Amino acid sequence: xxxxxxxxxxLSVPEGENLVLNCSFTxxxxxxxxxxxxxxGKGLTSLLLIQSSQREQTSGRLNASLDxxxxxxxxxxAASQPGDSATYLCAVRRPYGGATNKLxxxxxxxxxxxx
Amino acid sequence: DGGITQSPKYLFRKEGQNVxxxxxxxxxxxxxxxxxxxxxxxLRLIYYSQIVNDFQKGDIAEGYSVSREKKESFPLTxxxxxxxxxxxxxxxxxRPQTGGNEQFFGPGTRLTVL
Numbered sequence: 001x002x003x004x005x006x007x008x009x010x011l012s013v014p015e016g017e018n019l020v021l022n023c024s025f026t027x028x029x030x031x032x033x034x035x036x037x038x039x040x041g042k043g044l045t046s047l048l049l050i051q052s053s054q055r056e057q058t059s060g061r062l063n064a065s066l067d068x069x070x071x072x073x074x075x076x077x078a079a080s081q082p083g084d085s086a087t088y089l090c091a092v093r094r095p096y097g098g099a100t101n102k103l104x105x106x107x108x109x110x111x112x113x114x115x
Numbered sequence: 116d117g118g119i120t121q122s123p124k125y126l127f128r129k130e131g132q133n134v135x136x137x138x139x140x141x142x143x144x145x146x147x148x149x150x151x152x153x154x155x156x157x158l159r160l161i162y163y164s165q166i167v168n169d170f171q172k173g174d175i176a177e178g179y180s181v182s183r184e185k186k187e188s189f190p191l192t193x194x195x196x197x198x199x200x201x202x203x204x205x206x207x208x209x210r211p212q213t214g215g216n217e218q219f220f221g222p223g224t225r226l227t228v229l
Contacts, residue, residue, distance in 0.1 A: 004157065034217065043121075043205055044158075044220040089157070102173070103218060105157030 002027045004092055006106035013080055014114050021075040021109045023090035030066045031093040035064050035075050038087045047088075048075070058095065080113045087111070118142065119221035120207050126226045127202065128193070128210065136191045136224045136225070138206030145211050147189035151175060152203040155225075164189055193226060202229045 003026045015018050023033070032051045036044040048057045048064040050073070056065040063076040073090055087110045091103040119140045126135045140147065146165050150158040160173030164183040178197025183189055189208075193200045204224045210216040 007164055036220075041203075041223070041225070043119075044207075046217055046219060049217045056154040091158075100162070103158070105159075106157060107157045 002030075002092060002094070002104045004088060004104050004106040004111050006088075008109060009099060009107070010110040010112070012112040013113060015080060015082060017113075018076070018078050019078050019111070020029055021077070021088050021090075021111070023073040023106055025071045025073075025092050025104075028071050029095050030068065031095045033064075033066055033073050033090060033092050035062075035073075036089040036091065038089060038108070040086075044089065066080070077111075080111075082113045082115045085111055085113050119206060119219060121204075121210055121224050122219040123224060124222070126224055128226060128228050130228065131195045133192055133210060134226065135193050136193070136204055136206075138189045138191065138221060138224070139187055140189075140206075140208045140219075140221075141187060142208055142219065143186070144208035144219075145186070145217075146209045147183070147205040148209075149173070149179070149181065149189070149191045150205045150207065152205060152223075158205065161191065200226055 006009045034049045035047040038044050050057045050066045061078040066073045087108040089108045091105045094102050122137045148163040149161040152158050159175050161179050162181045164170040167186050170181050170183050182193045206221040207218040209218045
């Protein structure tokens with residue numbers, strides 16, 4: 001059974017710092033991995049999608065890496081800003097040809113960027 | 116603007132009542148999903164639909180029902196059989212499910228049982 005873990009559960013950093021959020025999964029047979037951002041009481045905003053054949057994806061100050069063999073992904077945020085404060089969720093998708101396009105979610109990392 | 120809308124934003128239900136949560140998308144997506152989010156837990160899949168007039172149970176379907184009569188709409192009914200319905204409910208959509216396509220989420224509905 002696929003399990004997704006995100007450590008730490010909460011992180012507080014000063015503005016301007018570069019930071020890394022971690023996501024690990026138990027079954028390396030994934031189709032892709034998606035990182036989301038969730039503001040309090042809001043829906044999820046998709047940040048980056050990494051296919052299983054890719055090593056990393058970049059969007060602005062965000063860089064996500066994927067190491068399938070070790071069951072790990074990281075989300076790197078450069079030059080953090082108070083507006084980056086949110087919960088960050090990672091989710092892995094079961095393999096194509098398997099049951100469905102189901103996403104398995106981690107419990108998230110709550111990030112606070114202090115001005 | 117293309118996107119996913121959910122209504123209402125907040126919903127209160129008395130014990131024993133059925134309630135229906137609305138989800139509409141104008142992204143022309145074939146697949147739609149319902150998730151439940153509880154504090155300290157990841158999102159869990161309730162139901163999903165790959166195409167109009169078709170839907171499948173997710174991991175926690177008991178006490179819920181759905182319909183998919185139109186491509187744009189995927190309403191979720193929380194029945195009185197759902198023992199612990201208080202949660203945040205999120206609807207999502209994507210292009211065809213089998214392509215492993217990116218899912219886009221609505222703003223959510225917070226359901227509270229009084």
